[in-house]
Amino acid sequence: MKIGVPKEIKNNESRVALTPAGVFELVNYGHQVYIQESAGESSGFSDEDYRDAGAVMLPTAEGVFAIADMIVKVKEPIASEYPLVKKNQVIFTYFHFASSEVLTKAMIASKAICIAYETVSDDDGFLPLLTPMSEVAGRMAIQQGAKYLEKPIKGRGVLLGGVPGVPPGRVLVLGAGVVGVQAAKMAAGLGAHVTILDINMKRLRYVNDIMPSHVVTEFSSVYNIKKHIKDHDLIIGAVLIPGAKAPNLITRAMLKDMRPGTVLVDVAVDQGGCFETTRPTTHEEPTFVVDDIVHYCVANMPGAVPYTSTLALTNVTLPYILKLANLGWEEACSKYPDLGRGLNVVKGEVVIEEIKKAFEEVDLLIR
Template identity: 70%
Template structure:
């Protein structure tokens, strides 16, 4: 198979979808790998390293899309890329379709095959290609939240862990999945007073067992959320419904009861956000203020630490990429249900229910293409 790796062009996105080590593995399997010039620079990988691994370097993004049968990316294509995508071309990347209708409609129109990292799912319901970036984002959420609690950046002027004789900050985490768990560990390690909410009692029992003493658990419901955010210094939104839009757990009216200079970090913003007032921001302009509450809503948080993020992501994606390249997407998805669940849009049809429901679009069973 001919595999293309374009340079990411989303604002401040420095990750790359394939490392030189990954290129070498694909080459060993008999595949051809084309990498756009300087695609790996932001993550610390040079064109020379890709060449040494057996990849070929192409000068621009159009050349990569033109020649490749499978495109490997990190973030969803942006508008300038839509016209470059060919009919029947396989795109293997994060899409988060349910949060952005124009992207969905563009991929339907170009009749490409869209296999989304975020909906590849194991039998135990875990999301192996979302986990690495969720781990990064959960830890970063606390780093960023602590930073924006500083007075010069608009925050209350409170140190997350406090000092002897001064109480630490109160951190509320909505969601006890991978993001929430990593955020809780990070906040607890910095000495904060942490409360984590989730809908699952078994999950809360697990978290109660493994978390340090400064982390408490609570059932997630509107009453508890409203009560907790009144005293919260930092609130982290870490809710995920695979392939679907995140529910709004904090609504606009709730901001009025929050402390002036408190901080909201919505990690779910690339799935529409679990905080109603959040809208996607960039690393260039990461925050805005509503009702004296600082909102941090960067949609590609792991892009700020591209070396760590690229290695973590490609460790997870490469085995799946090899299956797709070796067998072709239809055979690979027929034989591996995890990959099958990653298919979102195929040749003009929406084949993932969460995406169809988000925009009231017709839903087609993916089995139509795997028979």
């Protein structure tokens, strides 16, 4: 199979979809790999590294898309890439279709086979290709939230860990999944007081068992959320419904109950966000302020640490890329149900219920 890796062009997206080690594996299986020049530089991999591993370097994304049977990316195609996607071409990347009607329409029109990292899942619902980036994003959420609590950036002026004689900052985490647990771990490590909410008691028991005593678990409800937003300094949105749009847990009206300078970090922004006031931002302009509340809603948080993120991502994607390359998408998705669950849009048809539900009101799915 001919596999193409274009350079990521989303704002400040510095990850790359294949490392030289991944190229070497694919070439060793008899596949041809085409990498756009300089695609790996920001992640610490030179064009020479890729050539040594057996890749063919091409100067443009147009050339990569034109020659490849399968395109492997990190983030979803953006508008300038839509015309490059070919009929029957496999696109394997993070899509997050439920948050973008424009992207969904474009991929329907392309007649491509769109396999989304974020919906590949095993029988127990574990998301192997989303997990490492959720781990990165969860840890970064605290790192970024702590920074934006500083007064010069319109935050409350709170040091999360406090100092002797001064109480620590308070962190509220909505969701006890991978992102939420990693965020709680980082916040607890800084010495902050952490409250983590979820509707899954099994997850709350797990968090209660593994976290120190200054991490408190509570069942999530509108009442409890409204109670805690009044006295927490940093609020992390860490809710995930695989493939579906995230629910709005904090409304615009609820912002008035928060103290000025409170910071909201919405890690669910890729799936539409779990705060009503969320809108996607970039690493270039990461924050905005609504009603004196600071919002950090960067849609590709792990892109800021591309070396770590690229290695973590390719550790888990490569086995699936090999399955797709060795067997072809149809046989691979049939033989491996976890990979089959990654199918989102196939030759002009949406095949996953969560996306259909997300757009049923706009009559998107016209055959």
